[in-house]
Amino acid sequence: RTADLTGLPTGIPEALRDEGIEELYPPQAEAVEAGLTDGESLVAAVPTASGKTLIAELAMLSSVARGGKALYIVPLRALASEKKAEFERWEEYGIDVGVSTGNYESDGEWLSSRDIIVATSEKVDSLVRNNAAWMDQLTCVVADEVHLVDDRHRGPTLEVTLAKLRRLNTNLQVVALSATVGNAGVVSDWLDAELVKSDWRPIDLKMGVHYGNAVSFADGSQREVPVGRGERQTPALVADALEGDGEGDQGSSLVFVNSRRNAESAARRMADVTERYVTGDERSDLAELAAEIRDVSDTETSDDLANAVAKGAAFHHAGLAAEHRTLVEDAFRDRLIKCICATPTLAAGVNTPSRRVVVRDWQRYDGDYGGMKPLDVLEVHQMMGRAGRPGLDPYGEAVLLAKDADARDELFERYIWADAEDVRSKLAAEPALRTHLLATVASGFAHTREGLLEFLDQTLYATQTDDPERLGQVTDRVLDYLEVNGFVEFEGETIQATPVGHTVSRLYLDPMSAAEIIDGLEWAADHRTEKLRALAGETPEKPTRDRSESDESGGFQRASEMVADDGDGGGGEDGVGANGDGDSDDADGVETDRTYPTPLGLYHLVCRTPDMYQLYLKSGDRETYTELCYEREPEFLGRVPSEYEDVAFEDWLSALKTAKLLEDWVGEVDEDRITERYGVGPGDIRGKVETSEWLLGAAERLATELDLDSVYAVREAKKRVEYGVREELLDLAGVRGVGRKRARRLFEAGVETRADLREADKPRVLAALRGRRKTAENILEAAGRKDPSMDAVDEDDAPDDAVP
Ligand code: ADP
Missing domain, CATH: 1.10.150 (DNA polymerase; domain 1)
Structure with a gap:
């Protein structure tokens, strides 16, 4: 019983009771018995929606009651504010909560007065790099969704961060929350933690496959859901849930699909279904909500979303603006929206249970894999786990779709009877080690090769590997790379970060990004005269007087005329043409003034670093951007790869496409037009803008530190991205x-x-x-x-x- 819990701040057990939490769920009780509220480390591997958050809260609150400080590490930024809002209900019991997002290069000093701090693993990593003073006051660390150490891109950061935090404070309580993975025991061994592993759920979950006219469930039962000729399975399942089993038993559905575009088109179709079940009162509430959604931004995505919402359905994906996501999630919880069509991001953490989950697509396009790839069991289980709203539904239903009996049997084998995969460390990959070894040296965790290997020995990788040599080999390669690029230096056995190495680590850059940026800016310094001439359309043999004057000016001077860019023929309706009449042929109104490096050159430079997710080249793009590449050749900072260097050239073009998006953005092209032209959502524009702002800020710092003369141009390019405007604004x-x-x-x-x-x-x-x-x-x-x-x-x- 929660009333019997000891070691918590005064009033908390009563508060829990008032929230309707009188008894602990079995996995929670097990955790408490294992010493959760006495500072014991713990790995809790339990299904989605089975009360993991309360396990974390009990650990953090009891730690604070003993005079400590707790840190809650979330996998996604969007979850940080949600968790903070959740924990803020403890403020009336004297617990201060803070969330740390935003600027990487800061020590977050103000957080030292907080009892509970919420942050992403990247943010925590950077706080460690910037020597945040309160780090060694931590007594309890929670790692949410710890199975994500398996993630190629982000896993290593979480893994190294946990190792560092444990090293900073040997008595640290680590509470790791995990989905039910195959090898939770390995994770608990790594963290020297107790293990609570359970399949218990607060509400029964029936998993099944729809085929023909019925869903067959794993428990042997069936539910008839007929699909008429020419009809599709998903709308039939959504309608069936809304029919329910009787009065007032309407059930909502979550439909998982494999791409944003599919989420949007499915929502459009489901809206025709949900519309039939919307009551009169709901209709006006939905109309109001749709208006609110339109107010957030006037883009096509916004419009599409509002149209679906007006009829009681919605889509949800990472391309949505944050305000849109919140509005949709809240209305779904309030049962106003009756169906959400989502990409799997929604399954990862956001608390939106529904009566029925339909996993429509169990394959997804994977670029590295080169085709459609089946989803991991873990992922499908997490989606399915969103079915069933405690207190509202008798049970949850999670349904996969099959076209024939064979496919049905395969889906049972593949996902319903299957156990989730094992978690495997991805730390030994070179890009991960590049970043983390530099940081480990720069923040003083190790000063020798042996010291580094000893530190790495505390990672999950070391626990798991059966090839202990490998880590040593990759470490040597990475140290070489860091030395050659001037980020570390050796003095006998001792390894030290150079001043630039320290800056790179604090800026939270991948050393490879930093090297690319430095090379590009140095290249620009060496080639400025020649390139400025080329930009002016002049041949090097015949410099005009004007031009040579500006060459001698040493950098910051801008030439007076503008060079018009004839762009991609997008027409003058974009943004504001220079003459403002909006119907001329002046292309996108993107001007190239003669600052050097040019904004496009700088955007391209940061877009080709590994810290920027580049836009994909679609069919036809190769041609378009190859042409653009030749047209704008003098602006690039560095040698353009030849068309025969296939991969390098392709990467160059992807970076160019991304840079062109940024150029459109600072050329004041409408957001709507940008989303259309590049096939992205408004959230993606935001993402690209924020990342490039950060990278250009880093470039500015590096240019200052290395005394390169492009500082002014970089700063201006950054400010223009920040506001999305031309220079004069x-x-x-x-x-x-x-x-x-x-x-x-x-x-x-x-x-x-x-x-x-x-x-x-x-x-x-x-x-x-x-x-x-x-x-x-x-x-x-x-x-x-x-x-x-x-x-x-x-x-x-x-x-x-x-x-x-
Ligand atoms: P998870 O983090 O495991 O996905 P949550 O922590 O979000 O799951 O819990 C799901 C829901 O269950 C929350 O709304 C929470 O308030 C509720 N809950 C958690 N523990 C209990 C309990 N012991 N009794 C009743 N409800 C609980």
Whole structure:
């Protein structure tokens, strides 16, 4: 019974009871018996939705009650704020909660006053690198979804971070929460932790396969779900759940598909089903929600989502804006939205149980694999585990789809009867070790090759490997790489990070990204004269007087004329053409001014580092971007690979496509147009923008440190990405509440700077802001105007030229 729990801060057992948690679930009780609330380390491998969070909370709260400090490591940024919000209910019992996201290069000093801190593993890793003082005060660390150490990209960071935290504090309590993986015992051995392994669920889960006119469940039962001629299985299953077994028993469905596009098209189809079950009251609530969704952004994705939501269905994927995701999840929990079509990201952690889960696609395109690849059992089980809402449903149903009896049998074998895979460390991969070995040396965890190997011996990799030589070999290769690139130096046995090596580690860059950036900027310094000439369309033999003057200026001077870029023929409806008339042939209105390096050159440079996820080249893209590659050749920082170097050339083009997206963004092309042109969601634009901002910030630091003359160009390229504007709007867009679109409107109305905002005619400002008084007042205030009030101002008093 929760009332009998000891060692927690005063009031917590009662609070739990008030939440309706009177008794611990069996795995929770087992964890407490294993010493969870006495500081014992623990691995809890239990199914989704079986109360892992409470296990973590009990550990953290009892640790804090003993005067300690707890850290909760989440796998996704989106989960950090959700967990923080959840833990904040303990604030009335004197527990301070903080979340650490954002800027990598900081020591998060303010967090030292918090009792519970939530952060991603990348953030924790960077806090360790930046020597956050409170790190050694930690008494309890929770690793959520610890089975993700198996993830090629992100696993090694979690693994190394846990090893470092344990090394910093030998008495640290580690609580690792895991899905039910095959080898949880290996994980608990690695962490010297007790193991609680269980298949228990708070609500029964019936797993089955739909084929023909019925679902066959693993327990032998069947449920008839007929599918008419020419109909599809998924809508039939969604409708059947909504029919329920009687009155007031409507069940919602989660449909998992393998791509964003599929999620969107499935949602469109499911909306026609859910619409039939929406009541009159719900219809108006849904209409309101749809309007809210449209307000978040005016993109096609937003519009599509709103259209589906108005009928009671939605899609959910990583390309959605965060506000959209929250709105959809909340409305689904409130049973207003009756069906969500999602990519598997939703299964990883977000708490959205539903009556029925339909796993429509169990294969997914995998670029490394070169085709459609079956999902891992673990992943499918996690999706299926979202079925069943405790207190609402008698049981949850998770259904796979088969076209014939053979396929049905195969799915039973492959997923329903199968155990989840084992977790395997991915640390020995070179990119992972590159980053982590430099960080380990730079933050003083080891100073010799032996010391490094000793440190690595505390990782899961060492626990698992049967080839102990391998780690030594990769370590030597990586140390060579770091030395050659000037990030570490050897003095006899001792390894030290160089000043640049320290910077790279603190900036949280992959050393390979740093090397690429440094090479590119140095190359630019060596080639600037020649390239500036080429950009001006001049041959090196015939420099004009003007040009050579600007060459001698040593860097920061900008040539006066603009060179028009004829872009990809996108037409003048994008963004704002230079002449603002919107119907000319001036392509995307992307201008190439003659700063050197150019923005495109810099965007391309950061886009080709391993820290940027590049856009894929679709069919036809190769041609388009090859052409663009030759056209913009003088702007690239480094040698363009030849078309015969297949892989290198392809990578170059992917980076170019990504860089072009950024160039469109800073050329003020509409978001909607960008999503269409590159086949991405608004969330992806955000992602690319944030990553490039970070990488350009890092480039700026490296250029400063190495005394390269491109600092100014880099800073400007970064600021333009940050605001998504052309150069002339940088000042305006920096005012809080303005943003790229409003900045353009104000500019066109003749209000061109922050200073202009303080002086300008109010009706002019109001008209440029489409009569939004509150917005106008906030903006004027943010610009430092003494009398921002818009009372009694009439936008109609504005002169005609104020309305762009
Ligand atoms: P997991 O993290 O394992 O996926 P959660 O921690 O989100 O699962 O738990 C699922 C739900 O169960 C939550 O809404 C939580 O409040 C509830 N819950 C957890 N423990 C108990 C308990 N002992 N009694 C009743 N409800 C509980």
